[in-house]
Amino acid sequence: MSDLQLHSDADLVSQLREGEEQAFTEIYHRYWDKLLAIAYMHTRDKPNAEELVQEVFVSLWNRRASLDIRFLDNYLAVAIKFAVFKHLHRNRRHTEIEHTYAEGDAFQLDEERIDAQFLKEYLEGVVEQLPERCRLVFRYSRDEYKSNAEIAQQLSISEKAVEANITRAIKILRLSLRKAGLSLLYFLIQF
Structure with a gap:
């Protein structure tokens, strides 16, 4: 004891x-x-x-x-x-x-939708932080599906400037994803 x-x-x-x-x-x-x-x-x-x-x-x-x-x-x-x-x-x-969610696929689909929505909202926030011209060029390209020539004509800039702004936007988005710990997802974005 x-x-x-x-x-x-x-x-x-x-x-x-x-x-x-x-x-x-x-x-x-x-x-x-x-x-x-x-x-x-x-x-x-x-x-x-x-x-x-x-x-x-x-x-x-x-x-x-x-x-x-x-x-x-x-x-x-x-x-x-x-x-x-x-x-x-x-x-x-x-x-x-x-x-x-008796069917595993339904649960997985909902989870994928939530992840996709989160990623979309996150990227939208990053795009909003881009410099004005860069943001406009990127939105015309990705949201309105305009060609580089159409964007150049609409904004009265060269096609090279359009390409440079799109490249800049993509680099900023990828860097932001890496910093946010989403580097595994950034490859999903095919610009």
């Missing part, structure tokens, strides 16, 4: 705040079975219950310096119930999503 087994919960919490691993170990041994019983009662799944108890203890250790615990048993009981609640909520949401 270790000396810590004789200590009160308040003493163990105090030692835990100071980073005493033995105090943490004693708390772990003292409350593991009780927390497991609570988690199992709600989940009816021993591996999940064990994982939830483990998460509570990891959180206790990670937050040890900032915790203000008056009654350790109550604190841990509430912590495990909250962990179970989060687990059940995640599982419910997962089940709802599976039922809503």
Whole structure:
């Protein structure tokens, strides 16, 4: 029997705040079975219950310096119930999503649409930041599908200036995508 087994919960919490691993170990041994019983009662799944108890203890250790615990048993009981609640909520949401998107293709298509919309809106924002002439040339080229000759005539500039502005816009867009961590997507943009 270790000396810590004789200590009160308040003493163990105090030692835990100071980073005493033995105090943490004693708390772990003292409350593991009780927390497991609570988690199992709600989940009816021993591996999940064990994982939830483990998460509570990891959180206790990670937050040890900032915790203000008056009654350790109550604190841990509430912590495990909250962990179970989060687990059940995640599982419910997962089940709802599976039922809503019974066909994996529908879910993947929606995800692809969201990604495409995000990319489109991001690029629109970058285009809006381009210098005025560069932005106009780029929009005429990509949005209105005008040829370089048509753009040159409309803006009263040379075709070389049109090409230079399009090249500049593309470089800025690619650089912006790389900076935003979207470098894997920039190859999708074929200008």
